[in-house]
Amino acid sequence: MEKKKKGFLSEYTGSRMRRNEARTGLLFVLPWIIGFLVFTLYPIGSSLYYSLCNYKVVGAPKFIGLDNYRNLFKDRIFIQACKNTAYMILIGVPVTTLTAIAMSIMLNNKKLRGTSWMRVIFFIPTLVPTVVGCLLWIWVMQPESGLVNTFLGYIGIKGPGWLSSPTWAKPAFILMMIWTCGNAIIIYLAGLQDISPALYDAAEVDGANFLQQSIHISVPLLRPTILYNMVTLIIGVFQWFTEPYIMTEGGPSNATMFYSLYLYQNAFSFFKMGYASAQAWIMLLVAMIIIIVMFKVFRFGETEMG
Amino acid sequence: MKGKISGYQIRTALKLGLLYLVLFAFAMAFILPFFFLLTGSFKTSSDLFHVPFRWLPSKFTFDNYKQVFTKIPFFRYLKNTLIIVVFNMIGALISNSLIGYGFARLRWPGRDKVFMIVIATMILPYQVTLIPLYIMYTKVKWVGTFLPLIVPGFFGNAFFIFLMRQFLVGIPREITESARIDGANEFRIFWQLIMPISKPVLATVAIMSFMNSWKDFLGPLVFLGSDKLYTLSLAASMLRSNLNPNWELLLALGVVMVLPVLILFFVLQKYFIQGITMSGIKG
Known part of the structure; x- marks a missing residue:
């Protein structure tokens, strides 16, 4: 001025x-x-x-320095919760992302007609209130009469106990994660529509098949969209609460004790507000680091492309 | 030559057929849980728990629905849910349109930096604020009322602000410039010129806000406390956590909770999709 x-x-x-x-x-x-x-x-x-205090809601917070953080790393359940969450990020997120991308690329195939009803079907699970989705999946995953094991039975496989099995509970949650990937599919489809058809035509002339076109044209050009969806998914996994809370309560033997569920328990079942706050802060920092790294990785690819 | 072309055509057709088949299988897998929900809600408990799985009820019954409306205070839960939903929609429409307008169509120092903060809050995990908010609400005696689930809705939501701004930025300046020269005050321009042409984005915000509060579970779980204030989702989870959950009732309740959303979706599909694609554009 x-x-x-x-x-x-x-x-x-x-x-x-x-x-x-x-x-x-x-x-x-x-x-x-x-x-x-x-x-x-x-x-x-x-x-x-x-997070630097001992605080039980009743009474004033008492400053204890970094004790909460120190205790967390000695806490067996906390370590388990970190491992479970890492499992979902390292396996669940990539599997879900790949499935969503594959489905949207297939749906986007212009030669394929009559797929609009499929888009609607893929989207519908995202509309279901989470609690209802959980109730449904308890049944879908039922060991004896659940849909999944019924189908496995048809092809002669005896399905596992899913939610009651320490090994299979997390994969069950991944299946549920895929079931609600309709949002991502919509976003990928919008991204795919922005890619110029001329690119595919040129590739077609060069004799590239559908798979080659997908890998060399669609996926690289979708990169910003993939980044967005993966970041959203990862934040979602950190915040994952309703599903384990209702379906397994963290069990069996803490196999589905995910980060936010344990945080919730500490805060609202044991009223260890300081301890839970320390957990929230670790989560914030780790999530930020992951997001920054992902941006770097994806940007790096971009400049490489020229 | 001719044979070669038809061979190529056959191969393409086969490939497309295969593609269609894969997608069809996926679609079936996605829809089957709903099939189970719907048929299950008409099953008697002996059908429901039957091993092996029974695809269709051997005896159709409406008892489960009758139970939903008589055995639990369904209408109280519905009323509670609707109170939260409606106030959130009103709050979202008022606050986010004003805020979005302030970011999109008025210049003030630091605006774009502040907008970056708005965007940054989108990725902030709610757990970081949940505990202090709980403590804060306990102190002002809001825990055990609807207020913690309603009041924040009147102060804007980062994602809705983003949606509103994206839309409002796209409206040409000329539309408001003449009114401004004529000396109309900003609020009148906002209300009489901009809002009427913003209906599509307002509809998107309204629907997404509806969905958020209709689906919300953690908020009601932490803040509501008493059984009198339970929402449908919270009630369903409490019924499930009984030692012997009444699964027939729960499945019927599930249908009742999904149905309004599905109807809304089929009527207003465009606005649902719009909100989601706009979130992706930013990238």
Whole structure:
């Protein structure tokens, strides 16, 4: 503002209008600013403080330094929860992503007609209230009469106990994750539609088959979309709560004790608010690191492409 | 030559057929749980628990639905859910349209940086704020009321702000410039010029807000406390955690909870898809 005093009058009115606009603008955004301070910034700050305290809701928080963090890494269940969550991120997220991409590339095949009803079907599971989805999947995964094992039985395989088996409970959750990937499919399809058909035509002339076209054209050009979907999925896995809470309560023998479920238990079953806050902060940091690394990896690929 | 072409055609047709088959199998796998839900809701418990699995009820019964409406206070749960849903929709429409307008069509210093903060809050895990909010709400005696699930909805939601802004940025400046020169105040421009042409994005926000609160589980679980305030989702989970859950009733309740969303989806499909694709565009 100070520098612009040369063209005196015009600048004056200009800046007054601008100042008016700025004031109005801030007024419009005011609800967000208040909400951000009260419902986001203040809680983040106090969460950090609580994480350094022994706090059981009743009574005042007692400052104990980094003890919560130290204790967490000695906590057997916490380590188990980290491992389970890592399993879902390292196996569940890639499997789900690959399935979603494969399905959308197939759906996007222009020569294939009559697929619009399939899009609707793939999307519908995302509309189901999570709790109902969980109730359903308890049945789908039922050892004796569940849908999955019934089908496995038809082809002569005796299916595992799924949710009651320490080995198969997590794969069961991955199947459920795939079942709700309809959002991602919609986003991938939108991304695929942005790719110029000329590229495929050229590849066709060069004799590239459908699979080659998918790997060399579709997937590289979908990269930003894949990044977005994977980041969303990973954050989702960190926050995964309702499914294990309702379907397994973390069992059998902590095989489905995921990060957020344990956090919830610490906070609202054992009322260890400080301990749970420390967990939340570790989660925030780890999630941020993963996201940053993923952005780097995907960006690196971009420059490589030229 | 002729034989070669038809051979190629046969191969293409076969490949397409195979592709269709794979997709069809996937589609069936996705839809089967619903088939189970629907048929299960008409099964007697002996059919439901029958081993091996019975595809269709041997005896159709409406008892399960009758139980939903008589055995549990269904309408109270529905009313509670609707209170939360409706207030959230109202809050989302009012707050996010105002905020989105402020970010999209008015210039103020630091605007774009602040908008980056809005975007950043989208990836903030709610667990980080959940515990302090719980403590805060306990102190102001909001725990055990609907307020923790309603009030924040009136202060904007990062994703909805993003949607609104994307839409409003796309409206040409000329539309508002003349009104501004005529001296109309900003709120009038917002209300009389911009809002009427923003119906598509408002519909998307309304629907997504509806879906969020209709599906929400953790919020009600942490903040509601008393049985009198339970939402449908929370009630369903409590019924499930009984020692001997009444599964027939639960499946019927599941159908009742899914049905309104499905109807809404088939009527307003466009707006559902719009919101999701717009989230992906940002990348």
